[in-house]
Amino acid sequence: MTGGPAGPRRRGRPSRTESDAAPAARDRILDAARAEFAERGYDKTSVRGIARAAGVDSALVHHYFGTKDEIFAASVEVSFEPALAMEALVGQGPDGIGERIARYFFSVWENPATRGPLLAVVRSALTHEAAAKVLRGFVLRRLLERIAEDLDVPDPTFRAELAVSHMVGIAVVRYALRVEPLASAPVDDIVALVAPTLQRYLTEQ
Amino acid sequence: MTGGPAGPRRRGRPSRTESDAAPAARDRILDAARAEFAERGYDKTSVRGIARAAGVDSALVHHYFGTKDEIFAASVEVSFEPALAMEALVGQGPDGIGERIARYFFSVWENPATRGPLLAVVRSALTHEAAAKVLRGFVLRRLLERIAEDLDVPDPTFRAELAVSHMVGIAVVRYALRVEPLASAPVDDIVALVAPTLQRYLTEQ
Known part of the structure; x- marks a missing residue:
C-alpha cells in the first residue's frame, strides 16, 4: 500500500512522495x-x-x-478540528441552536485532551502576532463564515462573532484564569443562562 | 508638608518615611x-x-x-482603576444597568491610554500564573463582589462573572486578536446587542 489514507487532509506543505x-x-x-x-x-x-x-x-x-x-498553523487546525465540527450543529436549523452551540463548546473545553491544546493556542495568539494571524485569518474566519452561512439575521458574521466572543470570554475566565465561581460552576448552570443569549444573537431579527 | 496626600492608597509595601x-x-x-x-x-x-x-x-x-x-499587582490595580470606578454605575439601580456597564467598558477599552495597560495585564495573566493569581485574587474578586453586592438575583457573583466574562471575550476578540467584523464594528452596534444580555444576567430572576 503506497500513498494510502493519511487521515483528514491538513494544512502544510504536502509531501512529494508518500511512503508507508x-x-x-x-x-x-x-x-x-x-x-x-x-x-x-x-x-x-x-x-x-x-x-x-x-x-x-x-x-x-x-x-x-x-x-x-x-x-503552528497545522497544529492550531488540528486543535480546532473538534470546534470546526460544530458546523454540523448549525445545519440543524435555528431551533435550539444556542443550546447546541453552548453544549458543544463545553464538550470540547471540558475534555482535558482538547482543552490543553486550545488553551495553548489562545495563549500563543494573545502574545504573538504570528500566532494571532493564524488564528484570525484561518480558524476563526472559517468558523465564523460557516456559522454565519446558515443564519437568517442582519449582519450574520457579526452575530456569529458576538456569540463566539461570549464563549471565548467564558473559556478565558473559567479555564485560563480560573476565576470562581465560574471556574467550578456546573456546565448546566452556565448553559441555562448562556444558551438564550446565543439563541438571541443567532436568530433574533 | 510631610506625609501629604500621595493620591489614592495603593497596594504594596508602605514606605516607612514619606518625604515630599x-x-x-x-x-x-x-x-x-x-x-x-x-x-x-x-x-x-x-x-x-x-x-x-x-x-x-x-x-x-x-x-x-x-x-x-x-x-505587578500594584500596576494591575492602577490599570484597573477605571474599571473599578464602574462601581459607581452599579449603584444607580437595576434600570439600564446592562447598557451602563457595556458603555463604561467600551469607554475604558476604546481609550488607547487605558487599552494598552489592560491588554498587557490580560496577556500576562494568560501566560504567567503569578500574574493570573494577582488578577484573579485581587482585581476580579473585588470587581465581581462589588457588582454582585447590589444585585437582586440568585447567585449574584456568578451572574456578575458571566456578564464580565462576556466583556472579557469581546475585549480579547476585538482588541487583542482583532478579528473582523467585530474589530471594526461601531461601539453602538455592539452595545445594542450586548446590553440586553448583561441586563438579563444582572437583573432577571
Missing part, C-alpha cells in the same frame, strides 16, 4: 508540535525541538510543514 | 512599571529595568513595592 511510513511520521511530528507549543508556548518552541520530540530529523519537519509558522 | 519627594518617586516607579510590563510582558520585565526606566535605584523600587509580583 510517511503518514505515521507526519502525525508524530504534528503530535510533537502540539505538545511542544502547548508546553513551551509559541516563542520557546523550535523546529529542532519538535524534531527531537518526534524522533526525526529537522529536515523532515521542514519537508512536511515548512516554516515554524506553518507548523 | 516620595510620592513623586513612587508614582514615577509605578508609571515605569506599567510601561515595562506593557512593553515587555511579565516575564521579561525586571525590577532593575523598572528602576532604570524610573531613574531610581533598584533598592527604592523594592522599598516601595517589595517583590516583582507586588509591583
